[in-house]
Amino acid sequence: MKELLLGNEAIARGAWEAGATVSTAYPGTPSTEITEELAKFSEIYCEWSPNEKVALEVALGASMGGARAICCMKHVGVNVAADPLFTAAYTGVNGGLVLIAADDPGMHSSQNEQDSRFYARSAHVPMLEPSSSEECLLFTKKAFELSENYDSPVMLRLVTRIAHARSLVQPGQREETPLKPYEKNPRKYVMMPGFARGRHVAVEAREKRLLSEISALGLNKIEWNDPSLGVICSGSAYNYVKEALPAASVLKLGLVYPLDVELIKEFAQKVEKLVVVEELEPFFEEQIKALGLPVSGKEKTGLQGELFSRKLGQLFGAEAPAGPAETPNLPQRPPVLCPGCPHRAVFHVLRKMNFVVAADIGCYTLGALPPLNAVDSVVCMGASIGMAMGLEKARGRDFAQKTVSVIGDSTFVHSGITGLIDLVYNKGNSTVIIVDNSTTGMTGHQPNPTTGQDIHFRAAPQLSLERLCEAVGVQSVKVVDPFDLAALEGILKEETAKDGPSVVIARRPCALLSREKKPPLRVKAEACIRCGACLRIGCPAISMGQGGLSIDPALCVGCGLCAGLCPKSAIEGGTL
Amino acid sequence: MSKALNLVIVGVGGQGTLLASRVLGSIAGQLGLDVKLSEVHGMSQRGGSVTTCVRMGETVHSPLVEQGGADFILAFEELEALRALPYLKKGGSVIVNTQQILPLPVIIGAEKYPEGILTRLRGECETIALDALPLATKAGNARAVNTVLLGRLAKSLPHEKALWHRALEETLPPRFLEANLKAFEAGYAL
Numbered sequence: 001m002k003e004l005l006l007g008n009e010a011i012a013r014g015a016w017e018a019g020a021t022v023s024t025a026y027p028g029t030p031s032t033e034i035t036e037e038l039a040k041f042s043e044i045y046c047e048w049s050p051n052e053k054v055a056l057e058v059a060l061g062a063s064m065g066g067a068r069a070i071c072c073m074k075h076v077g078v079n080v081a082a083d084p085l086f087t088a089a090y091t092g093v094n095g096g097l098v099l100i101a102a103d104d105p106g107m108h109s110s111q112n113e114q115d116s117r118f119y120a121r122s123a124h125v126p127m128l129e130p131s132s133s134e135e136c137l138l139f140t141k142k143a144f145e146l147s148e149n150y151d152s153p154v155m156l157r158l159v160t161r162i163a164h165a166r167s168l169v170q171p172g173q174r175e176e177t178p179l180k181p182y183e184k185n186p187r188k189y190v191m192m193p194g195f196a197r198g199r200h201v202a203v204e205a206r207e208k209r210l211l212s213e214i215s216a217l218g219l220n221k222i223e224w225n226d227p228s229l230g231v232i233c234s235g236s237a238y239n240y241v242k243e244a245l246p247a248a249s250v251l252k253l254g255l256v257y258p259l260d261v262e263l264i265k266e267f268a269q270k271v272e273k274l275v276v277v278e279e280l281e282p283f284f285e286e287q288i289k290a291l292g293l294p295v296s297g298k299e300k301t302g303l304q305g306e307l308f309s310r311k312l313g314q315l316f317g318a319e320a321p322a323g324p325a326e327t328p329n330l331p332q333r334p335p336v337l338c339p340g341c342p343h344r345a346v347f348h349v350l351r352k353m354n355f356v357v358a359a360d361i362g363c364y365t366l367g368a369l370p371p372l373n374a375v376d377s378v379v380c381m382g383a384s385i386g387m388a389m390g391l392e393k394a395r396g397r398d399f400a401q402k403t404v405s406v407i408g409d410s411t412f413v414h415s416g417i418t419g420l421i422d423l424v425y426n427k428g429n430s431t432v433i434i435v436d437n438s439t440t441g442m443t444g445h446q447p448n449p450t451t452g453q454d455i456h457f458r459a460a461p462q463l464s465l466e467r468l469c470e471a472v473g474v475q476s477v478k479v480v481d482p483f484d485l486a487a488l489e490g491i492l493k494e495e496t497a498k499d500g501p502s503v504v505i506a507r508r509p510c511a512l513l514s515r516e517k518k519p520p521l522r523v524k525a526e527a528c529i530r531c532g533a534c535l536r537i538g539c540p541a542i543s544m545g546q547g548g549l550s551i552d553p554a555l556c557v558g559c560g561l562c563a564g565l566c567p568k569s570a571i572e573g574g575t576l
Numbered sequence: 577m578s579k580a581l582n583l584v585i586v587g588v589g590g591q592g593t594l595l596a597s598r599v600l601g602s603i604a605g606q607l608g609l610d611v612k613l614s615e616v617h618g619m620s621q622r623g624g625s626v627t628t629c630v631r632m633g634e635t636v637h638s639p640l641v642e643q644g645g646a647d648f649i650l651a652f653e654e655l656e657a658l659r660a661l662p663y664l665k666k667g668g669s670v671i672v673n674t675q676q677i678l679p680l681p682v683i684i685g686a687e688k689y690p691e692g693i694l695t696r697l698r699g700e701c702e703t704i705a706l707d708a709l710p711l712a713t714k715a716g717n718a719r720a721v722n723t724v725l726l727g728r729l730a731k732s733l734p735h736e737k738a739l740w741h742r743a744l745e746e747t748l749p750p751r752f753l754e755a756n757l758k759a760f761e762a763g764y765a766l
């Protein structure tokens with residue numbers, strides 16, 4: 001019986017059916033659910049790795065050891081894993097190795113919308129791209145086959161609208177794949193220049209072989225229709241094309257790298273007008289133009305964001321249905337820090353003290369939004385500490401006393417540690433605030449090395465942030481409860497004045513994790529002077545209406561942060 | 577294409593819009609139709625606007641319902657109903673829960689929550705407004721607002737009630753079933 005699965009769930013199912021026994025990942029939207037789903041299968045060893053580079057290295061080691069291994073990450077994670085990726089392309093595999101890269105056109109939950117297809121091309125590894133959950137399952141199985149047949153890691157690219165869409169899937173049985181024998185083979189796995197040169201030859205040879213056998217793989221297909229318009233597309237774009245241009249002939253590419261040149265030429269010859277419809281970069285278009293074929297695409301569809309059927313139809317002259325007019329100037333509803341969130345207290349203090357704040361990737365990125373407005377920069381995982389160091393080196397010691405970096409516990413372990421080592425080694429003076437909420441919050445509460453739990457929430461060795469920071473040479477490491485505003489402010493004042501780097505660990509568990517919900521707070525209307533001090537922390541439970549200030553009892557978790565800010569003690573019932 | 581049905585479910589992150597879409601997915605399964613759901617995970621779940629699309633029919637390609645494409649908008653909150661209005665097809669209906677949740681720009685006084693949302697909706701389309709929270713609470717679970725709305729939607733659709741009951745049984749954990757079936761009936765009775 002068919003099941004209605006998320007693209008991500010179908011990938012996990014495909015890996016299970018293909019007999020995978022090792023799965024590694026660092027969480028990242030829109031890829032996280034693949035690994036959460038894989039963790040439910042008892043036959044598969046699963047881990048949250050500290051970052052994507054380690055994840056891919058563990059998966060490559062598993063492959064070298066003869067197992068089928070899958071490694072999942074979001075698009076920007078591939079940047080972190082790019083180092084092992086480019087050389088894994090040379091070593092090739094023993095057991096099949098599949099790397100899932102989940103792109104996010106439209107940036108629903110990302111800092112950029114880079115196009116992962118270029119990684120496949122520059123590393124010379126095959127890449128598949130599914131259009132539905134059914135294909136997510138089938139292509140994952142196919143990817144393992146290709147990986148072993150062509151002795152190469154194989155990438156599978158997703159986009160948000162495939163990863164997070166549900167459609168019908170016919171699940172199958174698991175085929176156990178016996179562990180392949182392990183044989184020492186330095187010419188294949190020791191990538192020093194003399195051996196790597198030999199492997200580069202092998203990379204080119206296997207790609208040529210794959211191209212000569214490409215039509216037998218059955219991943220690309222032509223759907224003939226009216227030959228006056230021929231569209232080349234893949235993945236989510238295929239869905240939009242079928243919806244918007246039902247009369248067109250379509251060449252759907254399931255293998256997006258390397259390109260099936262002969263099939264593209266055949267298709268181009270038989271259609272009157274050839275266009276490419278692809279989200280983000282002109283990846284197909286430029287390669288097809290290089291074949292000397294007349295083709296267009298990006299001049300119509302542009303480089304940015306998602307395509308959608310309606311927009312596509314309009315671009316090709318179809319009449320688009322119209323709904324009622326949009327209401328202008330509706331208030332936006334951006335995501336917010338939750339009621340009771342410990343990060344809110346940190347940003348309240350940072351704004352009050354007027355610091356320059358180099359922040360990082362996580363829920364606490366939201367500290368940049370009004371009314372907190374407390375963040376100066378957010379770039380990529382772990383960047384905050386290096387950014388603060390650079391600000392100091394550009395603007396001097398005094399500026400470092402006004403600068404802090406803010407980074408979460410999981411992000412710090414991911415790639416903040418090396419930044420901290422730089423800060424110590426190269427004699428920086430800024431203060432690093434590790435906002436330790438004891439989880440990986442934004443992606444849905446995955447454990448990490450600092451939480452003392454593994455992927456199955458079973459006990460695991462717990463990394464001590466304090467001891468780690470001391471070990472890399474930070475002289476001053478302080479721990480504070482961020483809800484103790486006076487203590488937090490005092491420590492920050494002291495630490496930023498000191499010479500040398502300091503670390504302040506602001507530790508309080510994520511509000512969504514702490515099970516105890518205290519009774520909601522109440523406003524004493526007669527005492528409230530409507531000064532708005534409590535509104536400036538941006539808590540969604542507090543609002544000022546016609547009847548004065550009110551606290552929504554359904555949202556308030558009784559954290560008491562607002563009560564502590566009230567100059568008239570007009571908010572009661574809270575305990576800090 | 578007469579069996580085709582496109583819905584947009586909108587609300588505020590955390591309100592339970594995903595559950596409603598899964599129930600509709602189960603309905604499609606029972607009818608033997610192709611179906612796609614588009615969900616929102618990640619950043620927007622932190623109290624932001626969330627949109628979930630449900631499409632069913634003989635063959636469904638795109639998982640998204642776009643402007644002018646929805647037969648129904650199921651809105652868990654008034655402002656989100658108004659924001660989603662351009663998705664509605666000519667002749668389509670809005671089923672709206674009359675709850676108002678203030679977004680942060682309104683809370684901090686930077687913007688104003690629009691007035692007369694229901695009047696505006698009624699001027700554009702068939703608008704079914706209901707106060708689902710007391711009905712859900714009376715049924716035994718304040719979180720069953722989504723099932724009250726589904727009950728009202730079911731009344732506007734031709735499918736037999738048994739189909740919906742099965743969908744709820746398939747989708748909900750058994751311990752929540754009783755309250756949700758009551759909540760469904762309360763919505764259906766409106």
